[in-house]
Amino acid sequence: MALVQQTQLQTGGSGARDSARRITGSPVLRTVGRRLLAAIPVLIGVTFLTFTIMSALPNTTAQAILGLNASPGAVAALNHTLGLDQPFLVRYWHWLVNVLHGNLGTSIQGQSVNHELALHVPTTLGLLLYALVVSVVLAIIVATLAARKPNGIADRISLAVSMLGLSIAPYAFAFLLIIVFAVKLGWFPVLSGPVTGPASFFKNLTLPAAAIGFGLFAIYTRILRADMVEQMQREDYIVTAKAKGVAPWRVLIRHALRNSMFTLITVIGLNLGGLVGAAAIIETIFQVQGIGNDLLTGISNHDVPLVEGITLFFALVTVFGSLFADIAYAVLDPRIRYGSSTS
């Protein structure tokens, strides 16, 4: 709140003289700008840390390219050509400069990392979005039903199911899904094939998305339900709405749910980074051709550029997730509305 007041004072001081000034002076944009600036050291830190620990691994790149029978001289020569004999900080600097030019380097397999990411990022993003959207929609429905009557039958069932989702390991749940839906019922394939269209998307990614989404659903349901119950008991506008004779369902959905969505948006934004681990493990189990799977291959091959590219991508998702949460909160919640210049 102090920050909001401060930005308000600043915009009041500078004044909105013309439209360009108004846009640059917009507190929301300023917040975005400040957060983007703050994200830069985080991104550099993450990639530097990854570079450090990946470089601590034995350097097998030249050996891997030339084969096991290569002479030490040839290995040394290739290391020199690839720049791998240079000091660690110089290599990181080269990598960073290349990234700023949009080039993520070449993986051990000789493919461009940009190409690799362009090939596999859509699958992973599709999988994560599928899991995210379904779990959010289900969580909203279940939490609303539960919050209608706290300690009622729907509430108790939702609490039990979300406790289950919170406690089950995603990989264990994945195997349960495979046993039931792939082996016993045969509805879905055990291993996911390539995604070519909407039909194969649902056929191949439904089980992996369910394995990732159940835990998310549990977290979202718990948070949304707790927030809605608290609002229904505490907030003045709920009492006002009830006193006006607004129907209970309408109070619940138009007032409590609408306001609780802000909490949910924050949690979704902050949790995006945690999806990385889930994606890596679940993609391995189902053999989904995504970047989570690539990450594990990259680590076992000591493939520095590939692992760096994927880590950078996930760090970006994490940073923008929390930025998105902050901004959505500031833009959507009328209680934190800034001065008149909010466009």
Place this chain on the structure above:
Amino acid sequence: MVAPLPDITLASPHPPPLPSLVNARRLRTQRLGRALRLWVPVGVLILILAICFLLPLVVTLPSATSGNIIYNNEPPFSPGHLLGTDVQGVDIVSQLVYGGQVAFEVGISVTVIGIAIGGTLGVIAAYFGGWVDAVISRVFDILIAFPALVLALVIAEGLGPSEMHVIWALAVFGIPAVGRVARGATLTIRGLPFMTAARLAGTRRWRIIARHVVPNIFPSIVTFSLLGLGIIIILEGALDFLGYGIPRPTPSWGNMISNGQQILSVQPEYVLIPSIALLITVAALNMLGDALRERWGAQ
């Protein structure tokens, strides 16, 4: 012996009912429910810990690392093997018991490291503020944005898998998480009157932190750590499962799931049994965390 009370007729044979707002029976069920929500998970956890750490001292269990291939794939309740044996003929109960030891050793070590380092840094950041806070918070941001799994896998890849490496790798995940909670909790109490009073009374900083800050943020840290412990046990299983965790043949729940994966369609029980052990343990930890939050949150 007892003299008849003179005013006995004045007392109503039926005491007036309690005000309807306080329903005595409902109050009793609520209290019972609260007690059960706390003590059932405590009981389950004590039972699991006793099975994992005390049972091997009392009963001689079959080896958890090697078995007789002649007795492989024994069904549950076979003589000498309560839950049967796996493909290699190794007793499943022994694997569960020793795997549970590993899970708790890793989970508790990571939690303790997280509280000791992360908690200290979080309190310092919030209490001193300024550039100290800026630096520490930025480090936490980096560690949180950094996929812990990558670090854990790289450590295992470079140094070779071992229990110690798993603990340190997961601690990187635990330290910033606890640190943020500690920082947030300290910030909320920092401006409260008793803190100002302590400062005005001339109490030294470290004494304020030890005597006023730590006891007040302790409940949030403990409830968070219980939830975190469950997540760490799940992550430890994930590392084992990917082949980067506890080195074989040391039994662990993740290794058991990974072994069972190969014959999943024929004998799903090899995956299901350790999964259920994992589920019960983590659920008990989560429920205990919830119950403690309910108690301490109400204060």
